[in-house]
Amino acid sequence: MKKLLFTIIILALAVLGAGCSSQSGDKKASGKESVTVKVGISGTDTRQWDYVAKKAKKEGINIEIVKFSDYVAPNTALAEGELDANAFQTVAYFDVFIKEHKLDLVPIATTVLAPMGIYSDKYKDVKDIPKGAKIAVPNDASNQGRALLLLQTAGLIKLAKDFDPNGSIDQVTENPKNIKFVQVAPAQTPRVLPDVAASVINNGVANDAGLKPLKDAIFHESKTATPYINIIAVNAKDKNNKTLKRIAELFQEEDTAKFIDKEYDGNLIPTFVPLKNIGW
Structure with a gap:
């Protein structure tokens, strides 16, 4: 009876172990677990973020792009924890929105200017x-x-x-x-x-x-049109999150800027400036 009980316990542990292994099976070759980050955008154009996502993937960061059809939901979804970050809005829009809706969101990086x-x-x-x-x-x-x-x-x-x-x-x-x-x-x-x-x-x-x-x-407009530079926003509690900061760095690398210049043919201008330049 004891042997039978022991066998059942071993089998149960084996099943549990197999379950955990399958849940954490998405790992880099180095053995480090990857992490998934949800980034909200507005519209259907994902080209710039697809490019950044490919770079992030090599570092074990899976960027899941979540598309919205308006300019309200990406901020409310971020505030409610449904997203880890969003990237769709200008500084001017962001400043007014978070004040009116009393949201504790902050920018962690600038991205592009869509010049008027x-x-x-x-x-x-x-x-x-x-x-x-x-x-x-x-x-x-x-x-x-x-x-x-x-x-x-x-x-x-x-x-x-x-x-x-x-x-x-x-x-x-x-x-x-x-x-x-x-x-x-x-x-x-x-x-x-x-x-x-x-x-x-x-x-x-x-x-x-x-x-x-x-x-x-x-x-x-040029890069001096700071109210209209687009940003990556996160919850204030996550502003020092290493993974999110790394994604911001990957976006602001020179190769990303060259990709945007070529892919958008002047319709978007990569604009990477310090946060203090946009009033943060």
Whole structure:
């Protein structure tokens, strides 16, 4: 009886051991266990993260890309622990969102800038835009504020000192060329080009219209447009997590930048700056 009991115990331990072995079977050749990290993005374009994931895989980090169709769920999912990180939003959007929703999230790295541009069918330089000219700008708050900041950087207008990224036309304090602003839906900004001197078009809309900011715009955002640089965000408690920090490092390596430059042909600009440059 004792022998039978002993045999049953041994068999039971063997089964349990086999179960643990199968659960931890995803290991590197070195014997170190791999870890899976869920990164949320918005949209279906995973090219830059697929590239980073291949590099991470070699170090035992499995990046699982989780796609969302909006700009709210990736942050709430992160805050609720469904994601380990997300990478889809600009600094300006992030700062406003976490304040309004009282979320304890922080950025750990910058990634890319999707530059907004000033486009024209009539002029090759913003300096050539005449007095009294019409310039189309998006009519939604986030894009309009960004467009006005770009027009200020281009030297066409000046804005109030307390202007924020979601500001509007009524905060234009100086307009030496007496520019007439034509407010249109973002999707319409390329279509009105024949009717205006210039149009300020966001990156996604420009891309859909076959326009590339670095080639076709007469003026576009540069790396100094810090409110509009995209970031990798995590929960504050994870800001020093070694695995997440390593993923950020892999994204900011030179080969990743070269891949983005080639793959996106100027529609995205790799922009790796210290967190202090974006106010963190």
